[in-house]
Amino acid sequence: MSILDVTLEKLAVEIPGATEILYRFKLDYKQHHSLPLRDAITEYRADKQSVIEEFERLEIRGKIRPDFSQYSEKDLVLYIVTHYHNVHRKQLPELIRLASTVEKEWGHDPLCPVGLSQCIRNILEDTLAHMDKEEKTLFPMIIQSNWDMAANCMAIFQFEHGEHVRSLKKLQRSAHNFQLPTNACSHWKALYMGLQAFITTMRDHIHLEDTTLFARMPDYLSLSSRS
Structure with missing residues (x-):
């Protein structure tokens, strides 16, 4: 099936990142949820x-990562900036928008994640x-082999990575472990799907830097074992 034949609601609730595209192109998936993209x-x-x-960029982003052993430091940094940094810069504002909408429309529901939008703002x-x-x-130091x-600097950034992991756990708690009511709207479904995708992406991002990029430093393992 072509992406053009998929309904707006199905795109919004099943494809991480789709809501940001739909919103940017003013394709109202709430009002016309059963309308095919075409x-x-x-x-x-x-x-x-x-x-x-x-949508093709989203598909490419989700593919298996390449063999980084063949990457230079410059290429690895570029990959991280393109596939993680720039992605987070799009993910988080869209998640804030969705969370704000859910809190506004569903504040009366016991499962509504009140305060979630502020939690995401702090993470952003x-x-x-x-x-x-x-x-x-x-990154410039690494590229120049300095x-x-x-x-x-690495110890500081690794400490901050640990702080990010703790923030992700708090985020999941704030979202009630992504428990949805049976009558949840497409915004709410898209929010929780997007949050789970963000958490996965962020964890992959941190893992790649800690275990692959930072490991390019000579004597990194021995230094890490002493820290």
Whole structure:
């Protein structure tokens, strides 16, 4: 089945990242949930090729990661920025939007994750600050093989990685372990699917940096064992 034949609701609740694309192209998946993407593009006069290309990028993002042993430090850094940093910069604002909508519309429900949007905002702030520091300080050092200076920074970034993992656990608790009511709307379903996708992506991101990128530093293992 072509992506164009899938309904807006199915895209929103089953494909991580789809809601951000639908929202950006003003394809209202709540009002026209049963409308196939092809018809929605026509109805809302969206650019068909641009929409298809955005969904193709999502598909490529979800494929198995390459063999990083063949990557240079520069290529590995570029992969991290492209597949994780830039993705988080899109994921989190969209999750805040969805969480705010759910809190506003479902605040009366016992399962409503009241306060979740603020929890995500806090994660966004911490994540952006962390990624900006990596891109402006640590990554250039690694690319230039300036390992002495990089070693002084790695302990700080690894500590922050641990803080991020703790934040992810708090995020899951704030979302009631993603327990949905039987009458949950498409926004709520998309929110919890998106949160789970974000947590998976963030954990993969941290794991890649800690076990692959940082391991490029000479004597990294011996240094890690002493820390």
